Amino acid sequence: MFENLKPVAIDPILGLMTAFKADNRSEKIDLGVGVYQDDQGRTPVMASVKEAESRLMTLETTKSYQGMAGDADYNQRMLSLLFGEDHPILASGRVKSIQAPGGSGALRVGAEVVRKARPESALWVGVPTWPNHIPLLGSAGFDIKQYPYYDMATREINIQAMMDTLRKVPAGDMVLLHGCCHNPTGADLTNKQWDDIADLALERGFIPFIDTAYQGLGDGLDEDAYGMRMMANRLPELVVASSCSKNFGLYRERTGSITFVAATSERAEVVISQAMSTARSIYSMPPAHGALLVSMVLGDQHLHQQWQAELEEVRLRISSMRSLLCDSLENNATGMDFSHIKRQKGMFSFLGISTSQLERLRSEFGIYIVSSTRVNLAGVNSNNIGYLSNSLRTVLE
Ligand SMILES: Cc1ncc(COP(=O)(O)O)c(C=O)c1O
Incomplete structure (x- = not known):
């Protein structure tokens, strides 16, 4: 064979x-x-992660299965990190998140769920994008289309060409955006450009799929989250894949989240049940260690500050x-x-x-x-x- x-x-x-x-x-x-x-x-x-690791050594009492959604505490704390403690979306019940094996696992689960929801949707990615986006998202079966992003000559985002293409994206298609610290170009959207894309998403009916793998490495934890926080306020639906590989230095622990904003809290429950069933059919459950560390760091005032x-x-x-x-x-x-x-x-x-x-x-x-x-x-x-x-x-x- x-x-x-x-x-x-x-x-x-x-x-x-x-x-x-x-x-x-x-x-x-x-x-x-x-x-x-x-x-x-x-x-x-990181010293904060190391300290959490040593506390976990004594506190951890079991290695039993954790379930498809991973650690509930981690999921809750990640939502606060992504959207900010006081974001209205958190109280609305319209946002739900599950732990995923790194940002890569999150992207794949998100893609599979969207494919189940609307198999005819295409996914639009910027040129260039992180090369692994193509196999990760394409393997879910997406028809991948491209919009221009970076202009090598001016070394800036070609915002005019990008917006011209997005203006033609059909309703129901997904548009992949980098939350911050664009990989590979380092050229990030301004807040105004994020606002304009949100206007267009509302007008055209496309749905942003935000990949945020570097929150905190650009302008700061809150500043780097502008696009997704604003879009969660304004748009009925949104998908966010996030990673703790870089901002917690947890690369090999495979720690990430896939987050869905749905039009109602009832819909969000349905989406997350699909995400769990998707996880079950691929890897069953995410690894626990990294998420337990993140949860401990974010949940302890001293470690959080550190x-x-x-x-x-x-x-x-x-x-x-x-x-x-x-x-x-x-x-x-x-x-x-x-x-x-x-x-x-x-x-x-x-x-x-x-x-x-x-x-x-x-x-x-x-x-x-x-x-x-x-x-x-x-x-x-x-x-x-x-x-x-x-x-x-x-x-x-
Ligand atoms: C843009 C982007 N998305 C996602 C990821 C995936 O990160 P992870 O290592 O958590 O799977 C990376 C990693 O380099 C990345 O650069």
Whole structure:
């Protein structure tokens, strides 16, 4: 039987990671893989999470099954984190959430539920988007269509072209939007642009599907939630996939949520029963550990404050690396405009250099960047920034 299978090409990012590991130059830099790194180049466990972990060791009394929705406390606390404690949607009963295995699991469950609700709906994704959106959402059976998002020439969102396309989206189709810290471009919608898209969704009848994997890494926990909070206020229906991988540093614990806003509380109950049945048919139940940690951190005043301070440190470090890199490239007179790096948000931006320049960075300087030229700004630190900008100047000369 297995002779029928053809090998699948290794994911380019994983291939890059392997090449990086095998490179024995001490000055090598990895700007490819999408995880946060501190100024020492480590991806540490947050102290608040570590403390929750040690408390959990003594408090946890069972490893028995938890159920398809995961931890009820986690689900409630995640809703408050996403929408804010006092958001009217929370009291309305129109919003319901279940735990999911990471943001990826959340996207898939959300997609399956929407497909059951309206099999004829297409899903519109921006160009470019996180490459994994296509297999994750496409495997649910969606017809995937595209709207223009980023303009490589201006290094800004092509809002005119985006809105022109969204104006033609048929009623009932889904439109995927990145909540904040757009991956791969770092170009986020302004609040006004979010408002305009909500107007259009109301007018056209399309339904936003928001993927929020970086809440707190852009402008702050509340600021980064503007789009989904406003849309939950204004629109009858909404789907939100969220992840704790980045803002809690829980990558391998696979901790996320899928959240549905429905027109009535009765409908929300029905939707969530479908989400649970979907989970049952794919993986049965989400893993418990990460969600128990998040729930403990968010539910304890001291740990909550500590986590917010740690997250703020992450956010400010990325933003300061963005500014420093941009300034150092300008001082190095590369002849190219890198000011977008300073303007954009979250971990990623496109460098916008050529394939041969990218290749030289890797072969001559041990600087690893994916072929789209997306760089992880969290891979930049005070030790490597000088080397990075000098190397860039050399390949751009
Ligand atoms: C835009 C976006 N959505 C979703 C995810 C999925 O995150 P998780 O690791 O929690 O599955 C990522 C991870 O990189 C992402 O960048």
